[in-house]
Amino acid sequence: MLILNQQxxxxxxxxxxxxxxxxxFNCKAPTHYASSLSCVEILxxxxxxxxxxxxxxxxxxxxxxxxxxxxxxxSCLKEFNYxxxxxxxxxxxxxxxxxxxxxxxxxxxxxxSSGSLGMGLSFAIGKALAFxxxxxxxxxxxxxxxxxxxxxxxxxxxxxxxxxxxxxQICIIVDQNAMQLDGxxxxxxxxxxxxxxxSGFGIKAFECEGHDFxxxxxxxxxxxxxxxxxxxxxxxxxxxxxxxxxxxxxxxxKLLTQDQYEEAITQLEAQSYEL
Amino acid sequence: xxxxxxxxxxxxxxxxHAVVGKALTEFTKPFDNTMVVCADSIKLTNLYDFQEQFPxxxxxxxxxxxxxxxxxAGLASEGFNVFAPGYASFLSARSFEMLKSSISYMNLNxxxxxxxxxxxxxxxxxxxxxxxxxxxTRTIPNLTVISPADGVALYTLIEQLKEFNGPxxxxxxxxxxxxxxxxxxxxxxxxxxxxxxxxxxxxIIACGSMVYEASRLxxxxxxxxxxxxxxxxxxxxxxxxxxxxxxxxxxxxxxxxEEHYVQGGLGSAIAEFRAKLxxxxxxLMLGAKNTYxxxxxxxxxxxxxxxxxQNFLEKILQTIQELEL
Numbered sequence: 127m128l129i130l131n132q133q134x135x136x137x138x139x140x141x142x143x144x145x146x147x148x149x150x151f152n153c154k155a156p157t158h159y160a161s162s163l164s165c166v167e168i169l170x171x172x173x174x175x176x177x178x179x180x181x182x183x184x185x186x187x188x189x190x191x192x193x194x195x196x197x198x199x200x201s202c203l204k205e206f207n208y209x210x211x212x213x214x215x216x217x218x219x220x221x222x223x224x225x226x227x228x229x230x231x232x233x234x235x236x237x238x239s240s241g242s243l244g245m246g247l248s249f250a251i252g253k254a255l256a257f258x259x260x261x262x263x264x265x266x267x268x269x270x271x272x273x274x275x276x277x278x279x280x281x282x283x284x285x286x287x288x289x290x291x292x293x294x295q296i297c298i299i300v301d302q303n304a305m306q307l308d309g310x311x312x313x314x315x316x317x318x319x320x321x322x323x324x325s326g327f328g329i330k331a332f333e334c335e336g337h338d339f340x341x342x343x344x345x346x347x348x349x350x351x352x353x354x355x356x357x358x359x360x361x362x363x364x365x366x367x368x369x370x371x372x373x374x375x376x377x378x379x380k381l382l383t384q385d386q387y388e389e390a391i392t393q394l395e396a397q398s399y400e401l
Numbered sequence: 402x403x404x405x406x407x408x409x410x411x412x413x414x415x416x417x418h419a420v421v422g423k424a425l426t427e428f429t430k431p432f433d434n435t436m437v438v439c440a441d442s443i444k445l446t447n448l449y450d451f452q453e454q455f456p457x458x459x460x461x462x463x464x465x466x467x468x469x470x471x472x473x474a475g476l477a478s479e480g481f482n483v484f485a486p487g488y489a490s491f492l493s494a495r496s497f498e499m500l501k502s503s504i505s506y507m508n509l510n511x512x513x514x515x516x517x518x519x520x521x522x523x524x525x526x527x528x529x530x531x532x533x534x535x536x537x538t539r540t541i542p543n544l545t546v547i548s549p550a551d552g553v554a555l556y557t558l559i560e561q562l563k564e565f566n567g568p569x570x571x572x573x574x575x576x577x578x579x580x581x582x583x584x585x586x587x588x589x590x591x592x593x594x595x596x597x598x599x600x601x602x603x604x605i606i607a608c609g610s611m612v613y614e615a616s617r618l619x620x621x622x623x624x625x626x627x628x629x630x631x632x633x634x635x636x637x638x639x640x641x642x643x644x645x646x647x648x649x650x651x652x653x654x655x656x657x658x659e660e661h662y663v664q665g666g667l668g669s670a671i672a673e674f675r676a677k678l679x680x681x682x683x684x685l686m687l688g689a690k691n692t693y694x695x696x697x698x699x700x701x702x703x704x705x706x707x708x709x710x711q712n713f714l715e716k717i718l719q720t721i722q723e724l725e726l
Contacts, residue, residue, distance in 0.1 A: 252475015
């Protein structure tokens with residue numbers, strides 16, 4: 127198992143959260159703060175150890191299926207120097223390529239246009255089949271799904287295929303913050319058992335704490351050592367890191383005021399490598 | 402191109418969709434970048450020979466057309482030229498969003514073949530009839546939309562699509578007993594309409610199965626001393642505006658004929674073009690009625706929807722009289 131540099135990882139996660147708030151505030155439009163803050167540690171871990179977008183011929187791939195966290199992806203790409211600070215600050219501005227939902231741009235690691243939910247897994251299957259045809263069976267595709275997104279029926283079509291064809295190239299990560307646009311997922315459309323959902327299709331599922339790097343490391347290590355398709359169910363908090371956004375669904379898509387912006391920055395700056 | 406014409410005639414008699422498997426098998430090379438993705442539609446597409454010769458180039462996803470098009474897009478994003486044949490109804494209306502967001506938005510190399518479109522699904526009824534796929538696909542940016550006239554046109558088109566870059570929707574109409582329009586390689590050029598007969602006053606523009614019906618119509622009009630121009634407008638998007646410009650300048654009546662609702666199809670595309678012209682000729686738009694009639698055999702449905710050459714003849718003569726052309 128990897129020995130983690132906890133301090134470094136936490137510093138990266140903190141910078142990504144600051145990027146999210148700063149570029150989100152800069153666009154002066156409502157945006158998806160809470161969905162983005164929910165999966166910061168997941169992306170930090172992936173881009174620290176598993177994803178290198180500019181090494182395209184043999185590299186692993188990351189597909190953001192929950193396009194609502196595009197702001198997290200851009201903020202992460204900036205932190206790992208795949209886009210510049212100037213590009214990041216064009217987020218959600220009129221005509222920007224760094225748009226509200228991800229727009230296909232494989233050169234900087236945006237492997238799929240996203241926004242319409244439930245479509246990332248099928249796209250990932252196509253890539254996995256391509257890798258098999260090209261005799262690159264060891265390449266992995268990490269697909270980040272939102273828990274709410276799994277309401278979409280196409281997700282089940284894809285899970286059925288992944289399990290039936292034992293596509294070990296695919297590693298699903300569910301950002302399980304237990305919320306969606308209309309509130310708690312338990313009241314909108316409850317998925318009774320994530321373990322059963324995946325195991326029913328022949329996909330191995332590992333549960334972890336999605337803001338804890340040791341727990342994420344443990345789950346990703348298990349996933350990598352598994353010779354079958356797998357899923358990581360990462361329990362997270364929607365809006366993590368900014369107290370007034372945490373578990374508050376008003377922040378699914380909302381405009382930050384100047385006062386709220388300053389408060390969010392103050393809170394994030396005060397976090398000293400401990401979430 | 403060399404092809405066994407007799408064999409194509411026989412296949413087309415089963416319905417033009419029956420040539421898809423043959424064309425894909427013949428035009429695929431062991432080390433090329435072709436992939437075929439289908440949704441429990443190997444039998445429908447007659448892909449058994451393809452499957453036997455290229456078992457690693459075909460993926461059957463089960464009855465899941467949305468997943469099918471998502472997978473096709475993923476394969477194309479890694480450099481494959483993907484052919485995706487299946488029932489037109491389920492690859493257009495049901496999977497509209499995947500055509501839009503997974504394939505066309507990312508401008509990926511996927512050729513979606515919508516088979517048994519129009520009323521070709523015989524007695525299967527209104528869930529399987531597909532008279533809205535041109536309307537649906539025509540709205541999608543980046544997507545090229547083609548409706549070949551017969552099995553020969555479809556066969557030669559598939560060879561061209563091996564080299565064509567970008568997403569396409571190919572609408573395949575015609576059923577059991579289909580006749581051939583083309584006796585030889587029509588040398589179709591994607592985006593360029595084909596003039597089958599030059600005439601005056603009336604221009605008949607048709608696509609898909611209705612090109613054959615329109616050629617019968619032309620023979621019928623001859624008896625009334627009318628010699629119309631006849632065009633196979635196989636590419637509905639992008640429109641051959643240069644050709645249409647000439648046609649509109651030199652004719653007084655444009656007749657559009659399609660096995661598709663009048664709303665949103667070939668006729669609509671031409672009406673949109675005509676709207677930009679000064680002194681545009683009149684247009685008679687012929688197509689399926691926007692009604693759910695009870696189902697029936699293919700010839701029966703064409704009759705019910707007044708899609709026979711005799712129906713067209715009567716309507717044209719009536720229009721000529723009304724407009725005093």
